[in-house]
Amino acid sequence: MVTGAEMLSVAAFLQGRHAQAFPSFGSERTGAPVVAFCRIDDREIRLREPIMEPDALIIQDPTLLHQVEVFSGLKPGDGYILINTSRSFDELGIGEFVSGFRPERLRTVPATELAVKHVGRPLPNAALLGGFAAVTGLLDLASVAAAIRDKFPGRVGEGNVAAATAAYEIVKQEMKEAALHAQAD
């Protein structure tokens, strides 16, 4: 997750923006729940407080949904939510909770599956960034890919880029469909 925030900040940096990524500091061991933050701005970022009112939320492990107050501070209406899952928001049992959000900003993507497929290991970060780029449109895929390659040079990097691209496509596709549905209704 921490890596995800890092790559996110790098991608933003590559697009000429100021970015600040930092983990929720702790002595966590691998696998334990962690939160990482990323600020993106057009001016120098001086603020050092943790992000308490995020504009976007990337949930890597949906099993935490009911354990920690994941959504606290996220503004209903214009907040983004991206969840790493092959299930739907309803299947996850939060359909009702997110009813107040703009549906086109709510997305799920099977990032872990994609990672296993393209990288061979269940490391969903890159895929989630691809999905994030797609759902928010704040970053373009190219800079995400560059950030990934910067972090993981060589084959692993390319695998991750592939995963990210796949996720990007999936999300874009869903959004297109969703848009069509919207018009249909």
Added chain:
Amino acid sequence: MSYQPIKFYQTGTFTVGNRLLAPDERSVQANMQRTNSLNSGHRACQGCGEALGARYAIDAAMNATRNQLIAANATGCLEVFSTPYPETSWQIPWIHSLFGNTAAVATGIAAALKVKGRRDVRVIAQGGDGGTTDIGFGCLSGMFERNDDVLFICYDNEAYMNTGVQRSSATPPAARTATTMAVGREPGNVFGQGKNLPLIAMAHFIPYVATATVAELRDLEAKVRRAMEIRGARYIHIFVPCPLGWGHEAHDTIRISRLAKETGLFPVFEAEHGEVTSVSKIRRQLPVEEYLRPQKRFAHLFGEAPRLDTIAHIQAYADRNIRRFGLVEEGAL
């Protein structure tokens, strides 16, 4: 005058020098131009074994390195009596940092010399038993484990003399010190399991470990010379009596060292990479009483009712050394 082949005793087997030896066969100490690394005017007590041992060792090291030597010194008698402002007795570049960090300081010196390409300059760390076996133990073990290119010399006078003779982990059983007084049912220091630094050093499998006493100069010099031929972590443990702390006559410093070896209480040997490679045999084996009796720190063993049990216990330590290191010549005695 032409010199006869070295064949007979007076050619110096046991003496410091001797006119009958070819100059290059004499000890460093016999040299008229010896470096006196620890020069006169130092404030050591009369008959100080540490002052003697330090000059023996450092002179030998200077001789072996053509004076390309730097020393780091732990806090303690040696440091205090050799460098009270505004006078120092040292002839070599020397630094005193702290009590417990000498090995590490030496590591830093060696590292810096390596970076600066001064491989010719060698590094010695030195301290007393406190700065070696107690407070300096951590840094020492680290230096050993990394096999840093440092020779650590411990001048062991078996207690904290600088602060007034308190017990250290090198203090022998039954010895009286300011913190193990000769009172109560078990007077003097406890009979612990012992903390044999040379053996602990060997357990790091460093290239070279040796013990020596100020009673056998040639042996001591040979060991320093050997140590200087080797790169990596090396350790020499030198037995240096303290007339003040042990309560023996100032003129008996060397005699006491000799007795420590001849009774088997202080085994003199060499080891490389954890294996004992040579042992200095006992020449005329003596019972431990001979060693204990002249020292006031053991006086309580020889009172109205001598503590025969305790003496026997100490003798057992000596016998164990004799067995373990094979200190007695086969067939002898």
Added chain:
Amino acid sequence: MDKPFAITLDVGSSLANRTGSWRTNRPLYVDRLPPCNNACPAGENIQGWLYPAESGDYEAAWRVLTQDNPLPAVMGRVCYHPCEDACNRAQLDSPVGINSVERFLGDEAIRRGWRFAPLASESGKRVLIVGAGPSGLSAAYHLRRLGHRVAIHEAGPVAGGMMRFGIPKYRLPRDVLEAEVRRILDMGVELALNARVDNILSTLRMGEFDAAFLAVGAHIGKRAYIPAGSAARMLDAVSLLRSMEGEERPLLGRRVVVYGGGNTAIDVARTAKRLGAAESIIVYRRTREKMPAHDSEVEEALQEGVMIRWLSTIREAGAASITVEKMVLDEKGFPQPTGEVETLEADSVVLALGQDVDLSLLKGVPGLVIRDGVVQVGPNMMTGYLGIFAGGDMVPSERTVTVAVGHGKKAARHIDAWLRGGRYVAPPKHELATFDKLNTWYYSDAPKTVRPTLDIVRRQSTFDEVVGSLDESNALYEARRCLSCGNCFECDNCYGVCPDNAVIKLGPGKRFEFNYDYCKGCGLCATECPCGAIQMVPEKI
């Protein structure tokens, strides 16, 4: 470099701190008297000549030796070496073979033809010496070295005295004796042979001598009353031994009985063996412990088959046998007759009961005191008559070559002083370097080397020298066994063991010096000095 204040100091600056002020005891270098020197009747500086010998400088060693004794080759054979009995090394392993090294040096000198150094200036005085024995020769040598002209009058046909007529060849080969005598004569000593002095005063007067040294020895064999048949063949030891130097050998027969217990008795018995006697029996009235003869001599005699009858006296002598009476020692250790007798076959009986001095030359000399058949002399060896000194066997003392040589030296010094109108005062003796003053740890174990001895058959048939010499390396080895008691041998211990570098090494032969500016007086140097050449003395406060 611009060093941080106080924290960083310039090397060696502590020399400004004179720690000598701490001292309550001060070390001093001393020379103590080695027991060997102390025990030598000839007053040799034994440690002194062993020292150069240790480094193989034999000539230097010989020159030190001959400052006291001109006859090392002789002494190295006939001396009973009390030095070795006194040697501290005996308490470590065995005494240093001083005598054998002395002999080696003596022989080396003869082999290489070393000569004595030219004399000091002539004094113009003339001294008469009567007798060319060890004492006379020694006196002549020393007087000559002191610049006096010396004339020896010898009654016999050759020089040497008892060394020639008392000691058998197998103990002292004649060529050795002659070589050393010649060396003395070469110093310009006049020797008149067959020149018996009948009246000392007239000889002095006629020869215009300024002083005289009498050393005529004791050549008259003591007689004891033994009832003897006319046929009995009895001779005295002195005459017998003297006759050995003559043309034809004396006839002793197959069974020889020697009566007495001194070294002469032994010499005779061993000589008899060599002359072909089947039996050579010594009859002695006491036990071996009480026997005056030197133990090594007795040992060698027994090895050669000489038999000894302890606790026996000769009652009477017959044609071909003698009667011997058994004795017992009383509580005082004196032999008492038992009346128990037995008969021994004997072709001849040799009496070795000691010798008397022929004092005829002293008739009419006023002031002389003669007691127990010998001339009494003062501590300066002068007789009761001014200018007449005496020594050797004719004065009261033990009768050995070594003692005689010592007398010669002592007398010479006093005569010299007397001639110059002064008194010779011997320098005060150093404190004795006793064993407890040594730190023997530093000496490794090195047992004495045994001199080779002649095989038994040749010892019984020939007069070849019984005891051989050490070769060069053995001699060096023996020399190096010397502990150098009480005298610095530059082992560098003091220089090495000083924790304060307060000992200054002055270089080869120059020994050491203390630097009292820094010496704290710990005393390590004194304790660790192997040879006891450092003494600690309290500082005066």
Added chain:
Amino acid sequence: MLKQIEGSLGVAKAVALCRPEVICAYPISPQTHIVEDLGEMVKSGALAPCEFINVESEFSAMSVAIGASAVGARAYTATASQGLLYMVEAMFNAAGLGLPVVMTVANRAIGAPINIWNDHSDAMSQRDCGWIQLFAETNQEALDLHIQAFRLGEELSLPVMVCMDGFILTHAYERLDLPGQAQVDDYLPRYEPRQVLDPREPVSIGAMVGPEAFTEVRYLAHAKQMQALELIPRHEAEFRAIFGRDSGGLVREYRTADATTIVVALGSVLGTIKDTVDEMRSQGHRIGVLGICSFRPFPLADVRRVLHPAQRVVVIEKSLAVGIGGILSANVRMALSGVQLHGYTVIAGLGGRPITRKSLHKLFREAERDELQPLTFLDLDWNIVNRVLEREKRERRSGPIAETILRDVGVVAARVA
């Protein structure tokens, strides 16, 4: 060159550009990434010649640095928290011997209770050991201060500690302007030691000094830090000339002109404070900020000059002098002796507690109304505190405070569930 990298890596790269010759490493969070990065550079040969030594303790780390520096080598190490305390004896020694070691302290709290998060307790504990202490506000400044630290320390023969907030800076990914080697070489001359252990000119370093000279030695140590007060601004100017940006210096003012309230602080919290101040300014509040970069030596004159015109000073500090309150504020007050103004000490951010704009807004407004207590603990949970105090009054064996608090907060319970 601009890069988006972790603060630790930025510092590591800066240190590498300074051509250190001996680096000692002992792991302790949150400093560890720095020496890890340096270790890799040395192993790979990217940083050479340099000896990287994995020591067995911080005590040893500083001691190795002492030895290396005494031979004239440029020595560096990094630590934090307990690690800094473990090397305290050697800290005083390096300063006393005048050895210009440079060390990063990734500021972290000190136990017990053990706490790995950020505050300034570690650095503050060493404020009097003789080291120069510089506090970085941003990762860019942290990076730059290391380059200045070697220059300053070596010029004065004094060790320099560069303090950067643990995790907040060390683990943050930000845009960093990495200088080129030529620039750094230009700014930082070869190390010319005042004293060096060398057989060619032997000296004894570390003599025992008695009453006759000890005071003088200590005074000289003080005098050297006073010289730093002049050097630091000079170095800051030269730095600007070569690197084209402001970094370091003694103090940094922000909107203090005409400010009636001035907030004083150290380190990364200045960013959050500035944002807050901007917001308040936009609402018409006359408030400004004084950031202290050089805590040792402490720039009394500059602090006095800046604060003198204000009506009140709010000192926010991430450390607590138990039994009195503030450490930084005590120093600030020393600068203001004789000056009449309201002074407030605010203890904030202990053990990693976030300092938020929200809390600051509230705090500053109370200050402006002079309703603030002289000593305030930001966001202190009075319920917990009072409950514990109550309980302790009642029962003798109230158990360890930390654990009881956790129980009150409910964390322990949550873990169990």
